[in-house]
Amino acid sequence: xxxxxxxxxxxxxxxFGDGLTQLGQTNENVVALCADxxxxxxxDDFKKNHPERFFQVGIAEANMIGMAAGMTIGGKIPFTGTFxxxxxxxxxxxxxxxxxxxxxxxxxxxxxxxxxxxxxGATHQILEDIGLMKMLPGMTVINTCDYNQxxxxxxxxxxxxxxxxxxxxxxxxxxxxxxxxxxxxxxAVHLQEGTDVTxxxxxxxxxEALLAAETLNExxxxxEVINIHTIKPLDAKAIIASANKTKCIVxxxxxxxxxxxGESVARVLAENAPTPxxxxxxxxxxxxxGTPAQLMEKYGLNADAIVxxxxxxxxxx
Amino acid sequence: xxxxxxKSLITAIYSILLPFxxxxxxxxxxxxxxxxxxxxxxxxxxQVRRDILRQVHKVNSGHPGGSLGCAEFFVALYQxxxxxxxxxxxxxxxxxxxxxxxxHISPVFYSVLARSxxxxxxxxxTFRLLNSRLQGHPTTHEGLPGIRMASGSLxxxxxxxxxxxQVKKLNNDNHLVYVLCGDGELQEGQNWExxxxxxxxxxxxxxxxxxxxGQQIDGSTDTVLPMGNIQGKFEAFGWDVINIEKGNDLEAIxxxxxxxxxxxxxxxxxxxxxxxxxxxxVDFMMHTHAWHGxxxxxxxxxxxxxxxxxxxxxx
Numbered sequence: 001x002x003x004x005x006x007x008x009x010x011x012x013x014x015x016f017g018d019g020l021t022q023l024g025q026t027n028e029n030v031v032a033l034c035a036d037x038x039x040x041x042x043x044d045d046f047k048k049n050h051p052e053r054f055f056q057v058g059i060a061e062a063n064m065i066g067m068a069a070g071m072t073i074g075g076k077i078p079f080t081g082t083f084x085x086x087x088x089x090x091x092x093x094x095x096x097x098x099x100x101x102x103x104x105x106x107x108x109x110x111x112x113x114x115x116x117x118x119x120x121g122a123t124h125q126i127l128e129d130i131g132l133m134k135m136l137p138g139m140t141v142i143n144t145c146d147y148n149q150x151x152x153x154x155x156x157x158x159x160x161x162x163x164x165x166x167x168x169x170x171x172x173x174x175x176x177x178x179x180x181x182x183x184x185x186x187x188a189v190h191l192q193e194g195t196d197v198t199x200x201x202x203x204x205x206x207x208e209a210l211l212a213a214e215t216l217n218e219x220x221x222x223x224e225v226i227n228i229h230t231i232k233p234l235d236a237k238a239i240i241a242s243a244n245k246t247k248c249i250v251x252x253x254x255x256x257x258x259x260x261x262g263e264s265v266a267r268v269l270a271e272n273a274p275t276p277x278x279x280x281x282x283x284x285x286x287x288x289x290g291t292p293a294q295l296m297e298k299y300g301l302n303a304d305a306i307v308x309x310x311x312x313x314x315x316x317x
Numbered sequence: 318x319x320x321x322x323x324k325s326l327i328t329a330i331y332s333i334l335l336p337f338x339x340x341x342x343x344x345x346x347x348x349x350x351x352x353x354x355x356x357x358x359x360x361x362x363x364q365v366r367r368d369i370l371r372q373v374h375k376v377n378s379g380h381p382g383g384s385l386g387c388a389e390f391f392v393a394l395y396q397x398x399x400x401x402x403x404x405x406x407x408x409x410x411x412x413x414x415x416x417x418x419x420x421h422i423s424p425v426f427y428s429v430l431a432r433s434x435x436x437x438x439x440x441x442x443t444f445r446l447l448n449s450r451l452q453g454h455p456t457t458h459e460g461l462p463g464i465r466m467a468s469g470s471l472x473x474x475x476x477x478x479x480x481x482x483q484v485k486k487l488n489n490d491n492h493l494v495y496v497l498c499g500d501g502e503l504q505e506g507q508n509w510e511x512x513x514x515x516x517x518x519x520x521x522x523x524x525x526x527x528x529x530x531g532q533q534i535d536g537s538t539d540t541v542l543p544m545g546n547i548q549g550k551f552e553a554f555g556w557d558v559i560n561i562e563k564g565n566d567l568e569a570i571x572x573x574x575x576x577x578x579x580x581x582x583x584x585x586x587x588x589x590x591x592x593x594x595x596x597x598x599v600d601f602m603m604h605t606h607a608w609h610g611x612x613x614x615x616x617x618x619x620x621x622x623x624x625x626x627x628x629x630x631x632x
Contacts, residue, residue: 031487052487058517060510066476067483067514070416073465074408074484093470094507098477102457102467 010147012168017042019154041081069098084113085126114254116292125287131259145206152183188238194224205252212306257281276316278309360628368428382608384425405462418474419499420454435463472505501533516555532606564593
C-alpha cells in the first residue's frame with residue numbers, strides 16, 4: 001500500500017483563497033466577487049492586492065451571479081465566492097440562464113459545503129448542490145479533497161474556458177496530496193491500487209477512504225481508492241476499468257445520495273459494466289447542528305462507514 | 318390619468334389617421350433621397366411592426382404587444398443612440414452594449430438586429446421554429462449575432478449589465494451599457510439588488526430604460542401588483558431618473574436618450590422611464606394586456622398590416 005501522510009491539517013477554503021491570491025498575481029483578467037463573506041472565503045488577500053478587481057456585492061447573491069456573467073463580456077474571468085448553499089440553491093435560475101445557458105466563463109466557488117459546516121445547522125449545510133450543478137448542461141463540477149488539491153483546482157479552472165462549480169469546505173482536514181500537483185479537470189486520481197473492492201471518493205471523504213483502505217488491508221482486503229475530484233465530466237474510463245477489475249464499488253461523498261457522485265457512477269456502470277454498488281452519502285435527509293466529527297459519524301460519512309459499505313458490497317459480488 | 322373613454326377616443330382617432338400617416342411614409346420612402354433622417358427612422362419603425370406581426374403570426378405564438386410598444390425605442394437605439402460596430406463580437410470592446418432583460422419581446426429585438434445588419438432579414442422567417450437561431454426568447458446558445466446574454470426568465474438583465482459596465486471601466490473603455498426592462502419585470506427582487514448595487518458603486522456608465530406600458534400578463538400592473546412610485550423608488554435608491562413621456566415618438570426618444578447620455582459619468586446610474594403604449598401602431602392591440610403573448614389570426618394580421626403598409630420591403 002502507498003503511504004499517505006497528513007502534512008498538517010488545513011481547510012480547503014484556504015486552498016481556494018491562496019489559489020486566488022496567486023491568480024491575482026499571474027492573471028490580470030481574473031476578477032473576484034463576494035457576497036459579504038470575504039473572511040470565510042479567504043478572499044482577503046485578493047481584495048487587498050487588487051481592490052480594482054474585487055467586487056463586494058453585499059448580501060445579494062442573485063445580483064452577484066448576474067454581474068459575474070456580465071463581466072465575462074469584455075474578457076474577464078470572474079470568481080464568485082459565498083457559501084455553497086447561497087452559491088447554488090439560492091441562485092439556481094440565475095446560474096441556469098445567465099451562466100450555463102449563456103455559456104459564460106464564470107467560476108462559482110462555494111465554501112462550507114456539506115454537513116461539515118457544523119454548528120450552523122441544516123439551513124447552511126447544503127447536501128444537494130452537486131446534483132443541482134451537475135444537471136446544468138455545460139457545467140463542470142469539481143469537489144476537492146484537501147488544501148493542496150483545492151489550490152491546484154483554483155489555478156486550473158482559470159485556464160479552462162467555461163462555467164465551473166468548485167465546491168470546498170469549512171473545517172481543517174488532512175492535507176495529503178502533493179503540493180506541486182497538476183490538476184487535470186475530469187481526470188480521476190488513483191490513490192491506491194487494489195483488487196477486492198473499488199472505493200470512489202470525492203471531497204472530504206477521500207481521506208476517510210484512505211483510512212478505510214488501511215483498515216480493510218489489515219483484514220486482508222485489497223481496496224482500490226480512486227479520487228474523483230471532477231464529478232462532471234466524470235472519468236468514466238477509470239471507473240469502468242476499476243469496476244471490471246474488482247467487481248464491486250463503494251462511492252463516498254458528503255452529499256445526498258440522490259443526485260450526487262454515487263448516482264453519476266451508477267449511471268456509468270449501468271450503461272457499461274453493471275456492478276454491485278454501495279453508497280456512503282446522506283440518505284435524503286437534512287443535516288443538523290453539531291461538530292463536524294459528530295455529524296460525520298451520525299450521518300455515516302466516515303472511514304468506519306466506508307469499511308462497512310465495502311464489506312457489504314464484497315459480499316454481494 | 319386617461320379615462321377609458323378618452324383612451325377609446327384616442328384609439329379611434331389614431332386608427333383613422335394611421336393609414337394616412339403610413340401612406341405618407343410610403344410616399345416618402347419612394348422619394349428616399351429626400352427623406353429626412355427622422356422620416357427614414359419612421360419608415361423603419363413601420364417595417365419593424367410588420368416584421369413583429371408576421372413573425373408571431375407565422376408560428377401562432379410569441380409576444381407582439383410589448384414588441385410593438387418598443388419598436389420606436391429599438392429603432393432609435395440601434396440606428397442613432399448607440400455607438401456600435403457593424404461586426405458583432407461577444408466582447409463588445411470599444412462600443413456601446415445593449416441587453417434586453419424582458420426577453421419575451423424578442424420579435425422586435427430580432428427585427429431591429431436583422432435590419433441593422435447583424436444577420437439576414439430572411440432569417441426572421443425562422444422565428445420559433447425547430448433548429449432556428451431565433452429562439453422564443455433570445456439566447457447566445459445558438460450563436461445569433463447581436464445577442465450577448467440569454468434572457469426570458471425575468472429580472473436578470475440589470476445585474477448582467479452592471480457586470481459588463483464595471484468591466485468597461487476596468488478596460489478603460491468609455492462606452493456605455495444599455496438595458497431595457499419591462500415595468501412588470503420590476504416585481505422580481507433581483508432588480509432591486511442590482512439597483513442598490515449600481516447606485517452604491519457609482520455605476521454611471523449604465524442607462525436602464527423601463528418600458529412603462531402599465532401592462533403585464535394577468536392585467537394592468539396596478540391590478541396585478543401595484544408598484545407605486547417607480548421614479549421615486551429609483552431616486553430613493555440613488556439613481557438619476559428621466560422621463561420620456563412620449564415613448565412611441567421617435568423625436569421624443571432621441572431627445573430623451575440624448576439627455577440620458579449627457580447625464581452619464583456623473584457618479585449615478587441613469588434610469589429612463591419610457592412611457593409607451595403596448596401594441597402601439599395596431600389599433601386593436603393598443604391599451605390592453607390582451608396581446609401580451611397572443612398572435613393575431615389571418616384576418617387580424619391583414620387588418621394590422623393594412624395599418625402599417627410596407628416601407629422597406631418584407632422579408
